[in-house]
Amino acid sequence: MTARWRGAPRRAASFLTGAAPAGGRLAVGAFLGGMLVFSLAPIYWMLVVSLKGGKTQLMSGNPWWPGGQFTMGNYAQVLADPDFGRLILNTAVVTVATIIISLATSVLAALGLAYYRTRSSNAIALVLFAAYLLPQGVLFIPLAVMLSRLHLYGGMVALIIVYPTLVIPFAAWVFWTYFRRLPAELVDSAQVEGAGPLRVLRDVLLPLAWPAVAAVILFGAAVVFNDYLYTFTLVSDHKNMTLMADVGSDLLDIDDPGPTFAEIMLGLLPVAFICALFADVFGKGLGAGVIE
Amino acid sequence: MGMNALTVQHPSGGRVANPRRRTVAGTLLPVPALLIVAGAIGYPLALALWFSLSNAQVGELGKFVGLANYAYLLRQPTYFDAVRNTLVYMVASIVIKAILGMAVALAIARHFPGRRLVYALLFLPFVFPLTMGTMAWYYLFSNVHGAINYILMQSGLVPNGVDWLGSFGPLPMASLITVNVWHETSLFAVLLLAGLRSIGADIIEAARVEGATGGQRFLHIVLPLLRPALVLGAALSVMGSFGDFAIVHVLTNGGPANHTQTIPHMAFMVALRDGDVGVGGAVAFTVLPAYFLMLAYLLREVVRR
Numbered sequence: 001m002t003a004r005w006r007g008a009p010r011r012a013a014s015f016l017t018g019a020a021p022a023g024g025r026l027a028v029g030a031f032l033g034g035m036l037v038f039s040l041a042p043i044y045w046m047l048v049v050s051l052k053g054g055k056t057q058l059m060s061g062n063p064w065w066p067g068g069q070f071t072m073g074n075y076a077q078v079l080a081d082p083d084f085g086r087l088i089l090n091t092a093v094v095t096v097a098t099i100i101i102s103l104a105t106s107v108l109a110a111l112g113l114a115y116y117r118t119r120s121s122n123a124i125a126l127v128l129f130a131a132y133l134l135p136q137g138v139l140f141i142p143l144a145v146m147l148s149r150l151h152l153y154g155g156m157v158a159l160i161i162v163y164p165t166l167v168i169p170f171a172a173w174v175f176w177t178y179f180r181r182l183p184a185e186l187v188d189s190a191q192v193e194g195a196g197p198l199r200v201l202r203d204v205l206l207p208l209a210w211p212a213v214a215a216v217i218l219f220g221a222a223v224v225f226n227d228y229l230y231t232f233t234l235v236s237d238h239k240n241m242t243l244m245a246d247v248g249s250d251l252l253d254i255d256d257p258g259p260t261f262a263e264i265m266l267g268l269l270p271v272a273f274i275c276a277l278f279a280d281v282f283g284k285g286l287g288a289g290v291i292e
Numbered sequence: 293m294g295m296n297a298l299t300v301q302h303p304s305g306g307r308v309a310n311p312r313r314r315t316v317a318g319t320l321l322p323v324p325a326l327l328i329v330a331g332a333i334g335y336p337l338a339l340a341l342w343f344s345l346s347n348a349q350v351g352e353l354g355k356f357v358g359l360a361n362y363a364y365l366l367r368q369p370t371y372f373d374a375v376r377n378t379l380v381y382m383v384a385s386i387v388i389k390a391i392l393g394m395a396v397a398l399a400i401a402r403h404f405p406g407r408r409l410v411y412a413l414l415f416l417p418f419v420f421p422l423t424m425g426t427m428a429w430y431y432l433f434s435n436v437h438g439a440i441n442y443i444l445m446q447s448g449l450v451p452n453g454v455d456w457l458g459s460f461g462p463l464p465m466a467s468l469i470t471v472n473v474w475h476e477t478s479l480f481a482v483l484l485l486a487g488l489r490s491i492g493a494d495i496i497e498a499a500r501v502e503g504a505t506g507g508q509r510f511l512h513i514v515l516p517l518l519r520p521a522l523v524l525g526a527a528l529s530v531m532g533s534f535g536d537f538a539i540v541h542v543l544t545n546g547g548p549a550n551h552t553q554t555i556p557h558m559a560f561m562v563a564l565r566d567g568d569v570g571v572g573g574a575v576a577f578t579v580l581p582a583y584f585l586m587l588a589y590l591l592r593e594v595v596r597r
Contacts, residue, residue: 112321
């Protein structure tokens with residue numbers, strides 16, 4: 001038990017211990033190369049379009065190379081557009097608010113479920129688990145109706161209310177399973193010294209649970225970035241849109257997609273790439289809680 | 293210290309002070325999470341149930357009509373198209389993602405130069421906004437100067453190009469599955485890699501000493517131990533497919549002629565485009581039996597550990 005939370009007793013990352021033969025390495029390299037092409041092709045294609053000028057960039061020329069149509073004009077246009085800054089700000093507000101609300105509530109819930117058990121703990125865990133798996137497709141119609149009756153329909157607040165519901169159950173579950181793996185003596189000795197739940201959380205659990213925190217932050221960002229159903233059904237007012245919703249509605253206009261793709265490259269790709277750099281941490285946070 | 297009178301036995305064996313304070317803490321701590329879940333999941337769920345049993349339209353709550361919406365659905369061939377398509381879409385993409393994700397996890401488990409960058413670039417589709425990715429795929433698949441057809445036609449492989457999204461046959465569904473696989477393979481890879489790392493070297497070594505070959509070690513030792521990772525990946529995928537709207541809406545809009553219509557997209561079309569919230573709600577609700585089955589299965593999986 002104690003060895004687990006300290007991290008790695010020697011793990012075999014590969015079940016084929018020892019060095020791979022040269023032929024195997026070549027096959028692995030070719031496979032990874034193929035997967036890289038598959039993963040990056042649509043993103044690279046967007047980059048090419050964002051570097052093409054004129055109104056017919058989707059209908060003419062080489063789709064994989066800007067060639068004679070090359071221009072940086074789309075980027076200049078996006079940077080000069082005052083709306084771009086607002087969209088970035090909207091997106092940041094929605095993302096950060098979602099993550100903070102989700103982290104705070106789920107950490108508290110997990111703390112209660114793991115170390116302050118009551119008779120209702122199991123029922124609460126079950127409710128969260130069930131909510132975590134409830135598909136979005138069931139809820140978007142009544143959510144649209146409910147939010148319009150609360151006069152929240154069409155604004156950013158709607159998204160800030162809705163997105164945490166997609167993150168909290170998952171996050172509570174990750175934290176709960178993560179906390180359970182930590183040695184109980186740590187919490188017990190802090191409690192014997194008189195620490196209340198919030199101090200236990202701050203001083204004992206959170207410093208050890210940062211991979212779970214990181215995994216939840218990434219999961220929250222991915223939820224906000226990947227959602228289309230909710231932005232599409234809940235936000236109609238252009239000035240409240242996130243970058244994702246704005247780009248989604250602009251892309252239906254195929255006459256001049258260059259600036260829209262430049263917007264994606266400037267506003268979304270860097271954030272997505274930074275998130276992607278933490279893939280390992282994401283796996284670790286999930287792995288410790290759920291898989292091991 | 294005089295604490296003994298106030299201590300109780302912690303389930304994990306430690307000694308803990310003041311049981312009443314603990315009960316209060318245990319009761320209060322989950323409240324914020326539960327409030328949000330009740331308000332933004334529980335209430336809409338109840339509303340969804342009501343819609344599916346009523347003749348509600350956009351903007352009005354409607355009257356109770358019993359199971360009439362469900363009876364109506366069962367007479368619609370388009371509904372059964374959507375059920376079949378959803379199953380095909382979900383199962384095919386999960387199988388492909390599990391296999392590719394497994395291969396990626398094994399390939400990336402070993403250290404090599406640039407591993408971190410390769411891993412990040414492979415993970416990028418999972419965190420890259422799905423709508424945008426799907427839009428790009430739409431133009432890659434397009435039959436009007438589409439980027440894939442450009443390669444096929446320039447290289448002379450397929451002189452007239454392929455109608456990926458608009459033809460009758462398996463191609464539109466295959467295109468949807470391709471985008472789903474593009475988006476989520478790395479989720480499986482990350483989960484499986486975490487699973488692989490949790491397998492002790494000693495277990496593998498013991499099997500090797502006993503003379504198990506690489507293939508045998510993989511099939512009989514590694515794969516069973518990766519089961520929780522596979523189950524979690526599949527569960528996240530099923531949820532994703534039941535909630536998936538972007539891929540279908542952007543790529544094919546359910547067409548041609550309903551060939552790629554899925555349950556969530558049909559629910560959207562019926563409820564919010566046609567304004568028939570009652571029938572749309574019923575469409576969405578029919579995934580719940582499958583949801584309860586999955587939930588029961590996963591709970592058993594969790595309890596067993």
